[in-house]
Amino acid sequence: MSSFQPVRGMRDLTNQDAETLSYVISKARETAQLYDFQEVITPVVEPLELLSAKSGEEIRQRMFIFEDLGGRKVALRPEFTASIARLATTTLKNEPKPLRLFSVGSVYRYDEPQKGRYREFWQANFELMGSSRPEADAEVILLANSLLKKVGLKGYALKLGHVGVLKGIMTQEGMDDKTQNAILQKMDKKEYDAALAMVTSEKCQSTLRGLIDLKGSDVFDTVEQMKAHLQGYEKAVAAVEDLAAVLKLVTESGCPIETVDPAFARGLEYYTGMIFELYVPELDIALGGGGRYDKLIEVFGGEPTPAVGMAAGIDRISLAVQAQKTALQKPSQKNVMVIAIKEAQKTKALRIAQMLRDADVSAEFEVMGRKMAKALEDADKRNVDYAVIVGERELKEGKVVLKNLKQRTQTEAEIALLAQKIKV
Numbered sequence: 001m002s003s004f005q006p007v008r009g010m011r012d013l014t015n016q017d018a019e020t021l022s023y024v025i026s027k028a029r030e031t032a033q034l035y036d037f038q039e040v041i042t043p044v045v046e047p048l049e050l051l052s053a054k055s056g057e058e059i060r061q062r063m064f065i066f067e068d069l070g071g072r073k074v075a076l077r078p079e080f081t082a083s084i085a086r087l088a089t090t091t092l093k094n095e096p097k098p099l100r101l102f103s104v105g106s107v108y109r110y111d112e113p114q115k116g117r118y119r120e121f122w123q124a125n126f127e128l129m130g131s132s133r134p135e136a137d138a139e140v141i142l143l144a145n146s147l148l149k150k151v152g153l154k155g156y157a158l159k160l161g162h163v164g165v166l167k168g169i170m171t172q173e174g175m176d177d178k179t180q181n182a183i184l185q186k187m188d189k190k191e192y193d194a195a196l197a198m199v200t201s202e203k204c205q206s207t208l209r210g211l212i213d214l215k216g217s218d219v220f221d222t223v224e225q226m227k228a229h230l231q232g233y234e235k236a237v238a239a240v241e242d243l244a245a246v247l248k249l250v251t252e253s254g255c256p257i258e259t260v261d262p263a264f265a266r267g268l269e270y271y272t273g274m275i276f277e278l279y280v281p282e283l284d285i286a287l288g289g290g291g292r293y294d295k296l297i298e299v300f301g302g303e304p305t306p307a308v309g310m311a312a313g314i315d316r317i318s319l320a321v322q323a324q325k326t327a328l329q330k331p332s333q334k335n336v337m338v339i340a341i342k343e344a345q346k347t348k349a350l351r352i353a354q355m356l357r358d359a360d361v362s363a364e365f366e367v368m369g370r371k372m373a374k375a376l377e378d379a380d381k382r383n384v385d386y387a388v389i390v391g392e393r394e395l396k397e398g399k400v401v402l403k404n405l406k407q408r409t410q411t412e413a414e415i416a417l418l419a420q421k422i423k424v
Helices: 015-034 048-052 081-089 134-151 163-172 177-188 192-197 202-213 219-229 234-252 314-323 343-358 372-381 392-396 415-423
Strands: 045-047 065-067 073-076 099-108 120-129 157-162 274-279 288-292 307-313 335-340 362-365 386-390 399-404 409-414
Touching (some): 015 134, 048 073, 081 099, 081 307, 134 157, 134 274, 134 307, 157 234, 163 177, 163 234, 177 192, 219 234, 274 307, 335 343, 343 362, 343 386, 343 392, 343 415, 386 392, 409 415
Antiparallel strands (some): 099 120, 120 307, 157 274, 288 307
16 A cells, blocks of 8 residues: 655545535636736746746745756756746736736745645736836736735735835845845744844834834725824835825725735745735735836846736635635536446437537546446536436437436437437
C-alpha cells in the first residue's frame, strides 16, 4: 500500500473543494470579461533575477529557487505581477494603452502552512497599465468589489490606504530605500513597535505613531485628519489628496469602503500609491489586495508606465464561500446515466450517450458491468438526475426507458427526442 503524501504545503483538491475552486476561477474570468481584461498565460518558472527584482525581502526569502540543467538560476513564480511586467516590456510593448490584462494560475511561496496559507496556492490577477489617473485605481477597486459580489460573498469589506503617505514622510526625513522597505515590512505585519524602533528621527517617529493611532469617524473624516496631521510633509499630503480622489470615485460609484488605514503597508516593495485589501468577517486573513506600482515596468527595461493591479486569492475566497455556505450559482444542467440491460445493447447505449453529449447533456455511460438494480443504486447515490435504460424491446421501436431518479417516475422516450425531453 502506497504511503506517498503531497509535499508539505501542497494539497490534493477533490469533490467540493475542487468544485468551489473551479467556480471561483470561473467567476474571476467572467469579471475579467465584464471589465474587458484580456487573458494572458505566463510560465510558472521564471528567471530568478526577474522575480526577485522588486518583490521585497519577505517574498525573496520564500521563493522556491533552483538551478536548471543549463545552470541558470530560476524560481517558481511567487506572484504574477513581475511576469506581467516582463510581458508588457516585450511582447506587448507596442500595444495601445491602457493594457488590461488578466491571468489565473498557481503560485508558490515557502510559507509556514496554515489555514488559508499554503505553499502552492491559486491567484487571479488583474493589471491595468498605462494610466496614472485615479480613475484607473477606482476601476481596479470596483473590479475587486464586483468579483466578490459575483462569487456571492456577503458582508465583505474593503480597506484602503496609500503607501505614498509613509514613503513621503520617510523620504523627507532622508531615509534610504532599504530602511524604508524594512520598516514597511514590519508595518505590513502590524509590528509597529519594531518598525518605529528602526526610525532614528524623533519627529518622524512621532508622526508615524500619530498615523498608527489615528481613528476617524468615517473614511472621509480619516482622510481629513491625515491631512491635518501631515502638515509640512508635502509628498505625504499629496498622497493623501490622491487617496481622497480615488475614495470619492469609488464610493460615488456605489462601492462602499469600510476602512481607510493611515498606516497601511503591504509586503511587496514595488507599490508606489494607493493600496487596498479585501476581507470577510469569517476569516482573519485578506482575500486579496493590490495597489498602484508606477516604477516596475522601468525596472524591467520598459518605458515609464504607470500601472495598478490586484490579486485575488482563489483559495481564500473559496474558504470564505464555504464558511458562508454560499450556494454556487451554476447553470442548471441535468446529468444522466446511460445503462444497457444486456451485453447486446452496449454498442447502441454508448452511441446514445454520445448523442446526448453532442447535444450538451452531461451523460455517463455505465462502464462497471453492474446489474440494473446496482447501477441504479449507484446513480442514485451520486445524485444523478436521470437514468436512460437501453433494452432490446424499446430499441426495436426506436425508444428507451427514461427514469427520473428525483421524482421516481419513468416513461418511454423516442431516442431522437431524448435530449430535448431531458433538457425540459
